[in-house]
Amino acid sequence: MSQLTRVGRESTSSIIARQLRAAIRDGEFSPGDQLGEAELAARFDVSRGTLREALQRLVEEGLLNGERHRGLFVRELSAVDVQDVYVTRNAIEQAAARLILAGDRTAVADELATLHERMLDAVRRGDQRAVGAADVAFHELLVARSGSRRLMRMSRTLLIETRMCITALQDAYELPEELAAEHGALVGALRNGNEALVLGLIDAHMDDAVRRLTPGRGLHEPLPPLDPEPRVLGR
Amino acid sequence: MSQLTRVGRESTSSIIARQLRAAIRDGEFSPGDQLGEAELAARFDVSRGTLREALQRLVEEGLLNGERHRGLFVRELSAVDVQDVYVTRNAIEQAAARLILAGDRTAVADELATLHERMLDAVRRGDQRAVGAADVAFHELLVARSGSRRLMRMSRTLLIETRMCITALQDAYELPEELAAEHGALVGALRNGNEALVLGLIDAHMDDAVRRLTPGRGLHEPLPPLDPEPRVLGR
DNA sequence: AATCGTATGATTGTCAACAATCCGAGGGGT
DNA sequence: ACCCCTCGGATTGTTGACAATCATACGATT
Numbered sequence: 266m267s268q269l270t271r272v273g274r275e276s277t278s279s280i281i282a283r284q285l286r287a288a289i290r291d292g293e294f295s296p297g298d299q300l301g302e303a304e305l306a307a308r309f310d311v312s313r314g315t316l317r318e319a320l321q322r323l324v325e326e327g328l329l330n331g332e333r334h335r336g337l338f339v340r341e342l343s344a345v346d347v348q349d350v351y352v353t354r355n356a357i358e359q360a361a362a363r364l365i366l367a368g369d370r371t372a373v374a375d376e377l378a379t380l381h382e383r384m385l386d387a388v389r390r391g392d393q394r395a396v397g398a399a400d401v402a403f404h405e406l407l408v409a410r411s412g413s414r415r416l417m418r419m420s421r422t423l424l425i426e427t428r429m430c431i432t433a434l435q436d437a438y439e440l441p442e443e444l445a446a447e448h449g450a451l452v453g454a455l456r457n458g459n460e461a462l463v464l465g466l467i468d469a470h471m472d473d474a475v476r477r478l479t480p481g482r483g484l485h486e487p488l489p490p491l492d493p494e495p496r497v498l499g500r
Numbered sequence: 501m502s503q504l505t506r507v508g509r510e511s512t513s514s515i516i517a518r519q520l521r522a523a524i525r526d527g528e529f530s531p532g533d534q535l536g537e538a539e540l541a542a543r544f545d546v547s548r549g550t551l552r553e554a555l556q557r558l559v560e561e562g563l564l565n566g567e568r569h570r571g572l573f574v575r576e577l578s579a580v581d582v583q584d585v586y587v588t589r590n591a592i593e594q595a596a597a598r599l600i601l602a603g604d605r606t607a608v609a610d611e612l613a614t615l616h617e618r619m620l621d622a623v624r625r626g627d628q629r630a631v632g633a634a635d636v637a638f639h640e641l642l643v644a645r646s647g648s649r650r651l652m653r654m655s656r657t658l659l660i661e662t663r664m665c666i667t668a669l670q671d672a673y674e675l676p677e678e679l680a681a682e683h684g685a686l687v688g689a690l691r692n693g694n695e696a697l698v699l700g701l702i703d704a705h706m707d708d709a710v711r712r713l714t715p716g717r718g719l720h721e722p723l724p725p726l727d728p729e730p731r732v733l734g735r
Numbered sequence: 736a737a738t739c740g741t742a743t744g745a746t747t748g749t750c751a752a753c754a755a756t757c758c759g760a761g762g763g764g765t
Numbered sequence: 766a767c768c769c770c771t772c773g774g775a776t777t778g779t780t781g782a783c784a785a786t787c788a789t790a791c792g793a794t795t
Binding site for chain 1: 746748
């Protein structure tokens with residue numbers, strides 16, 4: 266009787282929030298776009314009040330920023346934001362990896378290897394979109410298998426921001442082969458239980474991404490003092 | 501002209517959310533308490549709609565959990581949650597420390613030393629409440645001076661949850677002298693730029709807290725597989 | 736011509752009322 | 766005595782309407 270899960274449906278604002286998140290991740294909305302309440306409410310067939318609850322969630326998450334009496338906009342990412350996203354992901358995923366190494370690392374390595382195969386397939390097919398999806402899935406699973414609810418919640422937002430960075434800077438290619446190779450190395454190191462190597466690989470993975478997306482800027486540089494309105498990418 | 505900051509006021513739901521956060525942090529609401537919409541709306545003198553926007557923010561943050569048609573409740577923390585909070589704080593604060601070490605570490609060390617002095621004063625006065633406040637302020641500043649907006653946002657929630665853990669388990673004393681000593685050591689290591697020592701001290705700091713709050717459980721144990729409704733502290 | 740002031744349309748912020756659902760009390764049946 | 770059903774009160778979920786504010790276009794003034 267104890268494994269019967271509570272039924273109660275998910276709240277409407279939570280559902281809408283998830284759909285909005287997916288739309289932002291998939292580039293249906295671009296950074297800087299305004300999210301008109303009336304239009305979105307009609308699209309999801311809910312009232313503006315309900316929609317606003319969902320939007321406020323994304324504001325709290327940092328995916329939207331709002332200016333009073335002007336509206337809510339998809340956040341625009343600066344070069345500093347790119348570094349910040351990867352610095353934070355580095356922290357989250359290293360912590361996740363440490364937890365995995367303390368648990369059943371081989372089981373997790375097996376699961377990750379499956380996703381790694383999927384990425385290799387996508388690379389062979391030259392399907393850039395599928396490579397991106399496999400990349401997200403890989404890192405999502407890595408964090409999920411840590412067992413930490415908080416790391417998962419944070420990672421969810423960060424992976425969306427990662428896609429936003431990559432979409433905003435299409436010219437900076439993702440180099441799928443290199444990406445896949447790094448994932449493969451990480452799976453191996455995890456399976457072998459080599460903590461120092463695992464942490465180093467994650468660090469290098471993030472550092473590579475930052476250097477590819479924002480040339481001349483590295484993962485380990487000091488962040489500039491906080492500026493309320495930093496310059497935006499690609500302008 | 502470029503240092504003129506945009507004026508636009510903060511949104512109402514953001515203000516209400518902050519007040520609610522402070523109320524939860526200060527124990528005005530206890531874990532498990534239901535937050536009645538009508539009562540709160542009257543107390544803040546806003547409509548229920550506006551209040552609900554603020555509440556949904558806290559749900560997204562993980563401070564509240566809601567069951568449809570039943571209400572919103574202050575999240576109750578299990579022993580696993582305690583470990584999770586500190587594991588995540590460990591990740592965040594280590595990353596923050598690394599950023600600080602890459603920047604102007606002496607300036608930050610000076611600022612932290614000031615807060616450390618304030619904590620020592622509180623310890624000497626035997627003012628438990630002030631010790632707790634100084635503790636939060638210390639860690640808040642550590643993360644703020646990393647320059648990372650994302651680490652800051654995550655840390656804000658985590659520090660509230662930290663206070664919730666400590667308040668829920670009053671019997672597990674905080675040992676103010678020990679706390680202050682650990683902060684002092686951290687300031688010293690930061691000033692000297694000894695990265696390995698800094699990271700080790702943060703790790704030990706978090707591990708101490710977990711062991712004090714949930715005897716028999718350490719920071720580096722694997723987390724159990726995710727369970728939708730874990731047992732709650734102090735029952 | 737350039738700038739300032741004004742009107743207008745659109746969008747957001749706020750609210751109070753209605754509908755749906757849940758919880759507990761009370762009555763009836765076994 | 767116990768269980769089930771039903772009803773009433775209370776709370777949440779949702780909606781549409783109203784007020785406040787902003788952006789734009791247009792005309793007046795210097």
